Amino acid sequence: MSNIQIYIKLPEYERQWCRHHFGEPCTFPNQSNINSVIRYFTKKRPEGAEVETKKEGELAICIPDSQSKDPYYYNYLTAPGKKAIAEAINDIFTKQMFEDLSAIQFRAIPLTLIIRDWMATNGISYEQEHNIIQKYTRIKDAYRKCGVNISRGYKHEDIGMNCRKRVNKR
Secondary structure: OOOOEEEEEOOHHHHHHHHHHHOOOEOOOOOOHHHHHHHHHOEEOOOOOOOOOOOOOEEEEEOOOOOOOOOOOEEEOOHHHHHHHHHHHHHHHHHHHHHHHHOOOOOOOOHHHHHHHHHHHOOOOHHHHHHHHHHHHHHHHHHHHOOOOOOOOOOOOOOOOOHHHHHHHO
């Protein structure tokens, strides 16, 4: 991994999660999807373009080494490239959060306690609790609208039509 860094704006809870799991600056696993996205979007710095410094709300990420794209030369990101990397990080964060919180077997324990424990385990401060609850609730509600029950073992009313039927009607 190179010591050359890029800076990506992320929500506070995702920055905390990344630092907890991947260090600071973040160094993602060699064969990870995020590193593939970083390699794809890094470009040669245009002449006259200033070297960026870390700003408030940004996460420092080490550019992965690559035989085809040496980070010394390929260390520039366009706005769409930064957005793509932020989306890749969000995808991994959301997947872990969703899988961890949906697999809970303790149906009698309030979800807020389960979320607080998950946050502590993943290096996320309690000030972010509302954001995590909202994110998880939005995912559950989106599935519920399609008739898929992913909540903690409680049955939902049958809404009568799943997503595939709705899509086919359009």
